[in-house]
Amino acid sequence: MSTLRPSGTARPAPPAGAADPAPSAVFHRVAAVVVLGSIMAVLDMTIVNVALRRLSASFGAPLETIQWTATAYTLALAAVIPTAAWAMARIGAKRTYVVALALFTLGSLLAACAWDAGSLIAVRAVQGLGGGLLQPVGMAMGMRVADRARLGRAMALLGLPILIGPVAGPVLGGRLVDAASWHWIFLINLPVGALALILAVRLLPTDAPDTRGADRPRLDVPGLLMLSPGLALLLYGLARGGEHGDFTAPGALVPTLAGALLTAAFVRRALAVRTPLLDLRLLRDRTFAAGIGTLAPFTCGYFGSMLLGPLYWQQERGLTATAAGLLGAPVGLVIGTTMQIAARRIDRVAPRRVIAAGCAVGALGMGLLAWQTGIAGVASWRIVVAGMVMGVGAGMTLMPAMTTATRDLPADRLAGASTALSINAQLAASAGTALLSVVLGTAGTDPAGFRITYAVAAVLLALGILSALRLPARRLG
Structure with missing residues (x-):
């Protein structure tokens, strides 16, 4: 089987008698999995946003409380995105993507079984941990195996969820909200998630890196403790300010400032250490x-x-x-x-x-x-x-x-x-x-x-x- 090398080195030659798939064939296999997973995530976010008022009525909870189902997802997503590059280097992009799909699908099942607003908010955070890894890992896998001279064509294919999500999401979400039980806004993810998992295991190239010795990827723990909470606090502060129309209220101002300070501290560290959590030298x-x-x-x-x-x-x-x-x-x-x-x-x-x-x-x-x-x-x-x-x-x-x-x-x-x-x-x-x-x-x-x-x-x-x-x-x- 061809392998996807996270270090950027060439793929090893196949064993004698084995056929090495053409690069375009490898890319289309990766794209099929990435597009399916991305469509599921985009549809989920669109449908849940449309369904907030129905969820509020179903659980007998104020809309301000139910909005935490979206906020919890976003905060978990922000906390996990910074680990994407490290996870790909540590366990491989394929394994990272499979774990992300499993978390997202499991979160969807648990959300459909929620019995009150609090339990729904908690399992939406589980979904967010998976959803936060789907986009960066999927994009990285696609770019690695795409022909650089035709990268635009490849990215167009990877961008299909942008076509399908905004078209199907509001229509499907509105239909489910108007005509079906709220459970279906989460149950609809299960067959898609199961299919994506099967295809990921079968089609994604194996890319587990050698993690022995000095080359073992190390997690920048201090950087993680700065950037993940910093992003989560920033997003929380922005969300609170937007909800209440006042960014100067303590509930919005304090987390926003704390998040900004933590993010600034991360930037300073990332520019000073050899292997930061996020390579800001890209800028x-x-x-x-x-x-x-x-x-x-x-x-x-x-x-x-x-x-x-x-x-x-x-x-x-x-x-x-x-x-x-x-x-x-x-x-x-x-x-x-x-x-x-x-x-x-x-x-x-x-x-x-x-x-x-x-x-x-x-x-x-x-x-x-x-x-x-x-x-x-x-x-x-x-x-x-x-x-x-x-x-x-x-x-x-x-x-x-x-x-x-x-x-x-x-x-x-x-x-x-x-x-x-x-x-x-x-x-x-x-x-x-x-x-x-x-x-x-x-x-x-x-x-x-x-x-x-x-x-x-x-x-x-x-x-x-x-x-x-x-x-x-x-x-x-």
Whole structure:
């Protein structure tokens, strides 16, 4: 069997008489498993967010308590993401991914069996431990076996969940909330998780490293004790500030400041020790730094704005969760389709041209959403079209920027790069959600309030242009 080498060395020659699968065949095997696992995780997050009010009614618990089912998942996810690169080096990417799938699927089963809000919150944390490893480990495995000259095409395939999740998630979640028992929002993960586990064991290349002697991977325990709690506290503080519309309240300010201090201490340590938990020296690579700089504000505005659509359709226009999901489906289709085209195009053209244009188009579409939602009684199709314009920009930016950021990195740094990208995405999305929640809460859930909030999101997307202009002006690879 071919092996996936975490150190970046070439795969060993197969034994005499054995067939070594072509690199493209190995990649497609890895992609099949990674895409299936990612789809499950994306659908789960979308469905649970749609179902919070139903869970509140079913358990007889306040919505503020039930929201901890999402918060607990996010905090566990933030705590485990920093360990992804170490886990891949220590036990191998395949074993790490199998463990992540098992934890996520087990958490789904336990969540379906929850008997009160407290038990549901606890098992959602178990899900988060698995979910936090799925994205960085899956991305690293895919990038390692992909042809670097055609990395955009490979990343487009790995990005299929971005197409399927936003389209199917709101519709499926709305349908389950409106017509079925809440148990099914978790039970639906079980057959997908079981299939993904079987395929992972059968299809993923074996990559267990030699952990004997001086080369044994060591966990940066001091770094872990700084970064994992630091990220969790930061996300918790941002979430609390967003929920209550006040970042200065002690419940939001104290954890945010504590998280920032711990994260800053980690940064100082990571730049001083030889083997840090997270390799921040990646930021010395101009292209990687520009990619991160582009993705941070764009992700902040894009993912932060996701809370606005369902709220607008259900609170301002009085639609059901299912109807709101159906109206959001065209935007998801446009994002996914554009991403497939743009990620392949990035293999043949200058990244700066595509990604800077994507940020501009995304900001234009978000601006159009601000204009249209600010008009009382505006036709629904006009809002959907504005969202589709924004979707074109998102498709031109997200996956192409990730591809560009990692294309020229050596293979032994891809695990650290995928971990850094995952942390960046999680922090930016949480910050954007908190910020836009506060803006909407302050401005009010009326047409004027939605106009102001979408306008803030448009500014965030436009800020991505500044770093995008620092991306290479020539074709890479």
